[in-house]
Amino acid sequence: MTLGIETSCDETAAALVADGAILSNVVASQMDLHARFGGIVPEVAARKHVEAIGYVIKEAVDSADKKLADVEAIAVTSKYGLIGSLLVGVAAAKSLAYTLKVPLIGIHHIEGHIFANIISNPKVPMPHVCLTVSGGHTMLVYVKGLCQYEVLGNTLDDAGGEAFDKIAKFLGLGFPGGPVIDKVSAQGNRAAFNFPRPLWRSKTLDFSFSGLKTAVVNMFKGKERSTLPIPDIAASFQEAVVDHLVSKTVQAAWRKGVSAIGVTGGVAMNRRLREVFSDVSRQERYKVFFTRPDLCSDNAAMIAAAGGARLGYGDIAGLDLSAVPNAPLESVA
Ligand code: KG4
Numbered sequence: 001m002t003l004g005i006e007t008s009c010d011e012t013a014a015a016l017v018a019d020g021a022i023l024s025n026v027v028a029s030q031m032d033l034h035a036r037f038g039g040i041v042p043e044v045a046a047r048k049h050v051e052a053i054g055y056v057i058k059e060a061v062d063s064a065d066k067k068l069a070d071v072e073a074i075a076v077t078s079k080y081g082l083i084g085s086l087l088v089g090v091a092a093a094k095s096l097a098y099t100l101k102v103p104l105i106g107i108h109h110i111e112g113h114i115f116a117n118i119i120s121n122p123k124v125p126m127p128h129v130c131l132t133v134s135g136g137h138t139m140l141v142y143v144k145g146l147c148q149y150e151v152l153g154n155t156l157d158d159a160g161g162e163a164f165d166k167i168a169k170f171l172g173l174g175f176p177g178g179p180v181i182d183k184v185s186a187q188g189n190r191a192a193f194n195f196p197r198p199l200w201r202s203k204t205l206d207f208s209f210s211g212l213k214t215a216v217v218n219m220f221k222g223k224e225r226s227t228l229p230i231p232d233i234a235a236s237f238q239e240a241v242v243d244h245l246v247s248k249t250v251q252a253a254w255r256k257g258v259s260a261i262g263v264t265g266g267v268a269m270n271r272r273l274r275e276v277f278s279d280v281s282r283q284e285r286y287k288v289f290f291t292r293p294d295l296c297s298d299n300a301a302m303i304a305a306a307g308g309a310r311l312g313y314g315d316i317a318g319l320d321l322s323a324v325p326n327a328p329l330e331s332v333a
């Protein structure tokens with residue numbers, strides 16, 4: 001039974017997972033706190049993690065009807081995220097691993113998202129290509145096997161979710177922007193504006209969203225907001241993002257010769273993205289596996305699951321485990 005701890009961004013999360021089954025999955029979101037700033041404030045996030053972490057871990061254990069003494073391993077997000085936030089989870093995990101005398105496993109945040117997809121779809125074949133797209137990251141990974149990775153593409157500037165958040169802010173739709181753009185777009189015409197498709201002709205499997213964002217802003221800058229066709233702009237922008245994400249992912253799957261695609265991360269909840277990927281699944285030779293909606297956003301069940309897999313390979317960290325904000329995604333040795 002693995003206790004997972006995740007504090008890489010603005011969610012304080014703890015979960016108990018045993019043999020791939022989620023026994024509890026507790027997430028304390030700071031979203032409302034950051035909403036008034038229009039984005040995440042790292043200092044505020046770190047302080048809130050300190051306040052919440054003890055309660056969240058206790059709730060994860062209590063709600064599974066277990067005791068801390070039942071925990072056999074502790075997995076924590078130690079790589080990739082905000083340094084102040086990561087440090088809180090890592091310190092909590094180390095203290096618990098020391099006190100309970102159980103193995104400690106450090107997990108890369110993106111590996112967690114990949115495992116969110118694997119536990120959502122236990123039959124997802126290996127190898128497959130996995131797209132992780134959220135507020136903090138956009139990454140294409142060739143998943144050769146459990147804990148075996150090759151990174152194929154990354155964002156060159158903003159993350160996909162960040163682009164949603166910034167355009168929503170520009171349109172006066174609030175934070176977080178993804179869900180509201182998703183909703184407003186349902187009333188809009190996605191062909192109303194032909195926004196540029198980033199890196200369209202390029203062979204790269206990387207992503208870029210800042211040029212698209214600038215194109216949208218430049219087209220409507222200085223215009224009275226109440227006169228703007230908000231649903232049409234939202235739907236056309238969303239279409240460009242979805243096109244960009246789907247085309248690079250399909251290209252990656254084709255190049256790697258795999259027939260399975262996983263989609264995970266906060267933006268994986270987007271209805272148009274799911275619709276277009278479902279079309280791909282129907283028309284082409286690819287089967288697309290979506291992450292369960294409750295596991296798309298940051299959570300600790302995905303970290304516990306990744307920890308369980310790494311523990312199987314004997315990949316145990318020492319109590320000198322440190323938090324690394326920008327570490328690469330690495331395969332197990
Ligand atoms: O995975 P997540 O909760 O946190 C990070 O690791 O960043 O992702 C949050 C991001 C936000 O940028 C949010 O706007 C976006 O996911 N998001 C969506 C949708 N729901 C959440 N983006 C597009 N459509 C959605 N339905």
Ligand code: ZN
Pocket residue numbers: 109113134136265297298
């Ligand atoms: Zn994430």
